Amino acid sequence: xKSVPGEEPVIRLGNEFTEVVVERVRTRNGAxxxxxxxxxxxxxxxxPLELEALTWQGHELFSALLRTPHGPEDEPGDEPRGxx
Amino acid sequence: MNFAGSQLAAVLADVRRxxxxxxxxxxxxxxxxxxxxxxxxxxxxxxxxxxxxxxGDYVVRRVLADSFIVARDESGAVRVMFxxxxxxxxQVCRAEMGNASHFRCPYHAWTYRNDGSLTGLPFHAEAYGGxxxxxxxxxxxxxxxxxxxxxxxxxxxxxxGVPPLREYLGDFAFYLDFYTRQSPAGVELRGPQRWRVKAxxxxxxxxxxxDSYHTPHTHASVVDIGLFREPKASKRKxxxxxxxxxxxxxxxxxxxxxxxxxxxxxxxxxxxMIPAMAASWSAGQRALIADSGFMVSAATLxxxxxxxxxxxxxxxxxxxxxFISLRQWQPVSERETEVLSWFAVDAAxxxxxxxxxxxxxxxxxxxSGMFEQDDVENWVSITEMAAGSMARxxxxxxxxxxxxxxxxxxxxxxTFAGPGVAYQGFGxxxxxxxxxxxxxxLEDPR
Numbered sequence: 001x002k003s004v005p006g007e008e009p010v011i012r013l014g015n016e017f018t019e020v021v022v023e024r025v026r027t028r029n030g031a032x033x034x035x036x037x038x039x040x041x042x043x044x045x046x047x048p049l050e051l052e053a054l055t056w057q058g059h060e061l062f063s064a065l066l067r068t069p070h071g072p073e074d075e076p077g078d079e080p081r082g083x084x
Numbered sequence: 085m086n087f088a089g090s091q092l093a094a095v096l097a098d099v100r101r102x103x104x105x106x107x108x109x110x111x112x113x114x115x116x117x118x119x120x121x122x123x124x125x126x127x128x129x130x131x132x133x134x135x136x137x138x139x140g141d142y143v144v145r146r147v148l149a150d151s152f153i154v155a156r157d158e159s160g161a162v163r164v165m166f167x168x169x170x171x172x173x174x175q176v177c178r179a180e181m182g183n184a185s186h187f188r189c190p191y192h193a194w195t196y197r198n199d200g201s202l203t204g205l206p207f208h209a210e211a212y213g214g215x216x217x218x219x220x221x222x223x224x225x226x227x228x229x230x231x232x233x234x235x236x237x238x239x240x241x242x243x244x245g246v247p248p249l250r251e252y253l254g255d256f257a258f259y260l261d262f263y264t265r266q267s268p269a270g271v272e273l274r275g276p277q278r279w280r281v282k283a284x285x286x287x288x289x290x291x292x293x294x295d296s297y298h299t300p301h302t303h304a305s306v307v308d309i310g311l312f313r314e315p316k317a318s319k320r321k322x323x324x325x326x327x328x329x330x331x332x333x334x335x336x337x338x339x340x341x342x343x344x345x346x347x348x349x350x351x352x353x354x355x356x357m358i359p360a361m362a363a364s365w366s367a368g369q370r371a372l373i374a375d376s377g378f379m380v381s382a383a384t385l386x387x388x389x390x391x392x393x394x395x396x397x398x399x400x401x402x403x404x405x406x407f408i409s410l411r412q413w414q415p416v417s418e419r420e421t422e423v424l425s426w427f428a429v430d431a432a433x434x435x436x437x438x439x440x441x442x443x444x445x446x447x448x449x450x451x452s453g454m455f456e457q458d459d460v461e462n463w464v465s466i467t468e469m470a471a472g473s474m475a476r477x478x479x480x481x482x483x484x485x486x487x488x489x490x491x492x493x494x495x496x497x498x499t500f501a502g503p504g505v506a507y508q509g510f511g512x513x514x515x516x517x518x519x520x521x522x523x524x525x526l527e528d529p530r
Binding site: 017062066069073 | 182183185187188194203
């Protein structure tokens with residue numbers, strides 16, 4: 001995948017708990033949505049079908065994801081932020 | 085508390101006969117009693133539903149030292165939750181407003197849905213042994229002990245045994261509609277502006293309840309510069325003062341001979357808003373304006389929510405625009421008050437009217453408003469004086485409108501269409517009504 005920085009509009013979205021950067025990333029044959037968390041550097045690239053699948057979800061899904069409130073706890077060498 | 089029961093009884097007896105021991109406006113022992121016996125029991129205003137219109141919207145508000153999250157959850161319900169994490173007691177939401185589906189505590193990241201229920205905590209399995217050691221089910225930020233909503237106004241009480249809000253509001257609900265139900269759409273609030281003044285909280289609450297007597301003098305400059313044609317003494321003494329349920333307020337006498345629509349036009353309401361008011365208000369409410377000829381102005385709902393409706397001239401052409409403001413006197417200490425001041429306007433009003441009305445509000449009230457500037461200097465000074473030694477020897481005369489024997493100097497208005505009791509002219513009936521409720525709370529040791 002490649003993208004030309006600055007070419008796409010960037011949406012910054014935040015509240016008192018976190019801040020994320022959302023942008024469209026063009027690939028050779030299509031596009032994905034990249035969500036980046038500047039404070040952790042983590043990101044996810046979602047394709048249109050994954051995004052559609054999100055619209056089927058209620059907030060229950062996200063409550064379940066937030067059961068580990070600062071990220072995965074089982075990745076070796078990847079201490080969650082805030083656990084220091 | 086080292087405040088002997090007999091001392092308190094003497095203070096309250098003086099207050100009830102309208103001779104107010106001056107130190108109550110700067111006394112830490114009195115403030116301790118207010119915290120325990122008044123604010124821990126009363127219905128206290130927190131926010132309006134229009135401040136949290138969408139799912140996930142929240143504001144953070146206080147009842148004295150207790151911080152609450154007022155949120156609209158994902159089902160659309162209004163929730164009021166004590167803003168203290170179940171784990172170590174950190175304040176969960178620290179921004180004054182925001183939108184979030186989940187709240188994540190800054191300390192250890194315990195995470196709650198916006199209905200208050202606990203959804204996640206880090207290393208649940210390792211630290212707590214999972215559900216076995218600490219079941220998340222049923223864990224929730226503490227809900228406000230009692231919650232009530234009237235015309236979109238969200239109140240809570242720290243006392244779970246308090247009577248329902250509507251029952252508490254009683255006859256004052258009649259008057260509340262003039263400020264918060266001008267059309268079926270209700271009002272929308274902007275703000276609040278929030279600032280602190282070095283004044284005891286009771287002074288502002290009493291002032292808005294019924295002090296029409298200060299207007300001609302304290303606010304003389306408002307008339308001098310042509311901002312407002314009404315506060316002249318000759319106009320104010322024609323107004324009626326009413327007490328109703330837990331509230332009390334002032335009114336202005338409208339020009340003779342006007343009908344309902346004419347009187348609303350006189351105070352600056354545009355033609356297109358008047359049918360909604362006619363439809364939204366009861367026959368009695370319409371009659372207060374059309375037949376009795378009074379328009380509501382300032383009021384206080386006990387203990388610390390005040391309302392104001394005025395109609396200043398907002399330009400050199402003499403355009404009159406009415407505005408509504410809600411304000412809360414949030415005590416910080418016996419000598420300091422945080423003022424929250426909101427602009428309120430009929431949600432269905434035309435855009436031009438909302439703009440003019442907002443201008444009218446800002447010219448009169450809010451941190452830059454002229455009425456505000458005039459008032460606060462008095463209140464700060466009273467508080468400073470009340471905190472000294474001599475104030476313990478002075479009983480402030482708050483008996484205006486009464487004979488030496490305690491009878492009203494003139495009978496109540498026989499032709500006042502609103503509920504409660506109303507007197508025309510100057511008097512301190514309303515302030516004494518407010519202080520009687522204050523005394524009843526402070527007296528109750530339960």
